[in-house]
Amino acid sequence: MFPDPATNVQVERTIGRLTDRRRSVRRPMVRSTAAVAGPRVGRMxxxxxxxxxxxxxxxxxxxxxxxxxxxxxxxxxxxxxxxxxxxxxxxxxxxxxxxxxxxxxxxxxxxxxxxxxxxxxxxxxxxxxxxxxxxxxxx
Amino acid sequence: MFPDPATNVQVERTIGRLTDRRRSVRRPMVRSTAAVAGPRVGRMxxxxxxxxxxxxxxxxxxxxxxxxxxxxxxxxxxxxxxxxxxxxxxxxxxxxxxxxxxxxxxxxxxxxxxxxxxxxxxxxxxxxxxxxxxxxxxx
CATH class of the missing domain: 3.30.70.100 (Alpha-Beta Plaits)
Known part of the structure; x- marks a missing residue:
């Protein structure tokens, strides 16, 4: 699906960021809607x-x-x-x-x-x- | 309201437990309903x-x-x-x-x-x- 290794790296970075967001869900902080952009893959x-x-x-x-x-x-x-x-x-x-x-x-x-x-x-x-x-x- | 110091200690212990429960709210665990008893003071x-x-x-x-x-x-x-x-x-x-x-x-x-x-x-x-x-x- 992502034959270009460089693309794969980017995808993995994106998923990593989403995972970080998921881990932070229970922190008492405001999450900015500015971070909404991006794929809906792996979203909590x-x-x-x-x-x-x-x-x-x-x-x-x-x-x-x-x-x-x-x-x-x-x-x-x-x-x-x-x-x-x-x-x-x-x-x-x-x-x-x-x-x-x-x-x-x-x-x-x-x-x-x-x-x-x-x-x-x-x-x-x-x-x-x-x-x-x-x-x-x-x- | 609690003239007996022993009663006060008990109340403070109860409130302490409730505070502990509140802190644990965001942990990914099952909370037992067996711990429900007690005053509704300080409840998250x-x-x-x-x-x-x-x-x-x-x-x-x-x-x-x-x-x-x-x-x-x-x-x-x-x-x-x-x-x-x-x-x-x-x-x-x-x-x-x-x-x-x-x-x-x-x-x-x-x-x-x-x-x-x-x-x-x-x-x-x-x-x-x-x-x-x-x-x-x-x-």
Missing amino acids: IRHTVAFRLHHAPGSAEEQDFLAAARALADVPGVTAFEQLRQTSAKNDFSFGFSMEFADQAAYDAYNDHPVHTAFVADRWVPEVADFLEIDYAPL | IRHTVAFRLHHAPGSAEEQDFLAAARALADVPGVTAFEQLRQTSAKNDFSFGFSMEFADQAAYDAYNDHPVHTAFVADRWVPEVADFLEIDYAPL
Whole structure:
């Protein structure tokens, strides 16, 4: 795809910079939109889902659901997995999950992974009353 | 409020643990819900807002809005400020901002800060077509 070695070097440098950007995502700093230019190869994706369960708040069923969901953290490609409480009164969601993938391929592999598809079928669909998926990439 | 010195020590230990949890928020690990118990004092809040602008994608107006919004990162109490691109096809938002506060008092101070209120009045209200605020705290 890149027969010219010089081009390969450039591509590798670009990917290296993107990797550096990905590593810096969690630093408390402002990232400039001036750095947006460049290919979308290898761009970090933060997958989030805010949701509300059918279960009563504080119930054993709620805790069991959250405990089961922790298995998602072990799916290959999942990093920075977080289970969170949604606290804003401006929406009706109670919880959130957040996880990061190195790139779209890792995200796709997670979506297709049997641990994920089984969790969706066996727990998510019957136990989640409402949800919204929001995915973020560096600007 | 805690006349018994022994109780004070216990409270301080609890707050210390919560502080430790807050520091660990950005580590790529699963946090156990077993650690949820305790007061909600000093709990980190991650404030996020997903939004869509009236401006055309890629327009100078869009870039100007994002550039102006970076002033929010300098409001006292704001940490981990991020401007993000929303990439999921499962919602209609184009961008997101994410920031973290050490506790509710810091979040309240941000909401009331003149830089924030001026940005909301002068830029957010006229230029944002739709948005959803989602706030997360450690579970």
